[in-house]
Amino acid sequence: MTDHSSDLINQVARGIEASRTTSATPPGPTEPRRPQAPAEHIEAINQVFALFRLNYHNQYYAAYPDAEQLNQIKKLWLDSLGDYPVEQILRGARHAIEHSEFLPTLHRMHECCQQGLADLGLPTARNAYLEACNAPSPKAAQRWSHPAVYLAGRDSDWFLLAGSPERDSWPVFERHYRDYCARVMRGETLEVPRERALKRHEPEPLPVEEQLAQLRKLRDETGL
Template identity: 30%
Template sequence: MSATPSASNSPTHTTPVGRRTSGKTSQIPPERKEAITALVSKVFTRLEAIFPRTFSSAFPTVDMLKLSRREVAQELARWPMLPTNQTIERALSEIKRTGNTWPPTIPELIAKLQPSAEDAGMPNSADAWREAVNHAHHPAEHCWRHEAVRLAGQAVGWWELTHTTAQSTWPRLERRFEKHYAALVNRVLAGEELQAQGLIGHEGSETRGAKAERASREAAQQQAEAAGMPHRMNPEQGMRSLRAALGGR
């Protein structure tokens, strides 16, 4: 007769804050643990006030409420940065604006509490994109709001940001920037400090083929400017300038 696994030796049993399911203890400083406990208590107290009629139905027993609070606390304990008061207020405001009459699920609540770029002192994606476009001509001379903005602009390409004339191309460049910037934001929120050398040597990080391609584009631009062609042209302007350069043929 085989023994039935107990909760104490099961590899998937529920564990309190500060412990992993593998059985290893993850030490949390007492002050951080207190901060997490206070944060979770505050959030659930506010949810009870927002949903007075359905809160008790969503969490029908004391044990269910404890388990739910513990799930949120365990997730917050994994985050390098805890939600700020601003983040909490924003999350609760978004929850109220949904018009739902029931409290959010635990996964929904955790997603709402996730810190944003602004919480880490970074501009939002739209502001970062505008800054990158506005200062792409002289990136080395600009004092960037955050290193991540310059890194994302560099990843898209300063040449592309200063020489693209086709309006249909700009949405694609913006999407590329947003993708790179979002990845950098996630790295910062995960506790990583972006190193300054990542900002240095855009040329040094290029492949030989990329350097040759960029040099060719810059040489062509210089030849065009020497021929009196404007810095930015639409296709019709380009054809007129080309015909003039060829003697009207």
């Protein structure tokens, strides 16, 4: 991590802390604090805005003329995009740059993050969840839209997906699926494991003498 990136991370972190201590809060029970964003996500947001600054130079400075305002906007983006893997955020930024002449809004950035999945043949997390829940058995024999869907379903437990309420199964599946999506975006190739072929056990033929003995026994029992 460069010294410049470290300074940006520290600056955003100080801004977050300052907003917590100086904002006016009415008396009464306070809401539970959201866990502080991981450093890698803060770094990813800084990288996104650095890319935007290089590619949308005039638009960027027109939209973010004030450093304090820029820090507030970064915090908003960090909070809104924090559930995406870092790789998906960065791929979404690249998609925005490659497909639009205009500086993306936060809403557009969400769309670009989803489109980054589609560029790799990955369905959205929601569509992947429905595909996994509705897939018949044997699972490995089905035609999956992407191996990540099968692997996330397998790791989530097929029984959980088939028999548990969505409020229980969806978070488990989503976590596994996002992990596999991140691996794909890092360049890893995923595969659905092949089913092991069942060995066919052909019975060995009986000796001729035993076959004749069984035939005589059958004749005696049937009277033929």
